[in-house]
Amino acid sequence: VIEAIFENLEAKHEIYRNIEPRMKTDSVLATNTSSIPLEDLATVLKQPExxxxxxxxxxxxxxxxxxxxxxxxxxxxxIERAIAFTLHIxxxxxxxxxxxxxxxxxxxxxxxxEAIFLYDxxxxxxxxxKAALDFGMPMGPVELADAVGLDICHSVAENLSSAFSIQVPDGLEKFVKANKLGKKTGSGFYQYKKGKALKNNDADMGDQKMIQNRLLFRLLNEAAACLDEKIVEEIDLLDAGIIFGTGFAPFRGGPLNYSLERGVESLTDEMKALGEKYGERFNPVDGWKLVK
Structure with a gap:
């Protein structure tokens, strides 16, 4: 059984209370949650394993x-059955x-x-x-947020903010309250016509290097934190996950291999400089000591 309802802990708990008594004792209960820890979801289950x-x-x-x-x-x-199912499809x-x-x-x-902070x-x-596309990303972060749905972005950001002190930009909440949710409503950071973003070819491009660094450094720093917390065990697994899960510029080798090529010491020095200007969210995490 795969549960794939919206990201709400109480709603998922209600589903589990209803379906678990109907399941065989050896059945797998899978969730497609994108951000809620399974420990929180399992609290209502008689068989959390x-x-x-x-x-x-x-x-x-x-x-x-x-x-x-x-x-x-x-x-x-x-876990083995879940992996086998995934390979089978x-x-x-x-x-x-x-x-x-x-x-x-x-x-x-x-x-x-960070893209939304820049917008704000x-x-x-x-x-x-443009800064992201020039780095090699398949889609810019603003258009990506619109494509995912600004309500979903807001929900995930809120879930992560309580766990990791990630500040949710004011601009994101304003769009959600105005029901400007991105591509699916025809209006978000961009306006949409027949599903295509209407972009201003004469828009001010600003300081492209600074924009690119601010975007990348947030992503790279979080990758190092995940390695430190053993969300995955190896650099190559983390990099593969981000390449195949986000489309991160494949020719860069993934976020941590890119960091190694760029030079961890100089990279973290640049992060510290941005931290002095824009706040502690750019301060290098302890996980950088493992990137070698």
């Missing part, structure tokens, strides 16, 4: 990665530890949030997206 995260990414038909989320209670057999399973946001959304969200400061959406 049967719960596993099978987290797909949108658009499902195009995204090969599936996060297989496990907890200290997870049965090894249940032609997807790439990545075992990750249960933690708010897991791996991919945990690393992606600070990058998207007056940077044009076109300038923000």
């Amino acid at each position: 049967r719960l596993v995260g099978i987290h797909f990414f949108n658009p499902v038909a195009m995204m090969p990665l599936v996060e297989i989320v496990k907890t200290s209670q997870s049965s090894d057999q249940i 032609g997807k790439l399973p990545l075992p990750v530890k249960s933690s708010p946001g897991f791996l991919v959304n945990r690393i992606l969200m600070p990058y998207l949030v 400061e007056g940077t044009t959406p076109e300038a923000i997206d």
Whole structure:
């Protein structure tokens, strides 16, 4: 059984209370939650060891990665069955530890949030997206947020903010309250016509290097934090997850291999400089000592 309702703990608990008594004792209960820790979801289950995260990414038909989320209670057999199911449907399973946001959304969200901070400061959406595209991303973070849905971005950011002190930009909440949720409502950071973003070719491009660094450094720093917390065990697994889960510029080798090529010492020095100007969210995390 795969549960894939909206991101609300109480609603998921209600589903579990209703379906668990109807399930066979050896059945797998999988959740497609994108950010809620499985430990929180399992509190209403009589058999918490049967719960596993099978987290797909949108658009499902195009995204090969599936996060297989496990907890200290997870049965090894249940995890193996989840991995086998994922392989059977032609997807790439990545075992990750249960933690708010897991791996991919945990690393992606600070990058998207920083894009919105830039927007709130007056940077044009076109300038923000150009900086990411020039780095090699398949889509800019502003257009990506619109595509995901600003309500979903807001929900995930709120879930992560309580766990990791990620500040949610005011601008994001304003869009959600105005029901400007991105591509699906025809209006978000961009206006949409026939599903296509209407971009201003004459938009001010600002300081492209600064914009690119602010976006990247948030993502890279969170990747180092995930390595430190053993969300995954190895640099190469983390990098593969971010490449296949977000489309992170594949020729860069993933966020941590890119950091090694750029030079960890000089990179963290640049982060400290940004931290002095824009706040502690840019201060290098302890996990950088493991990136070698």
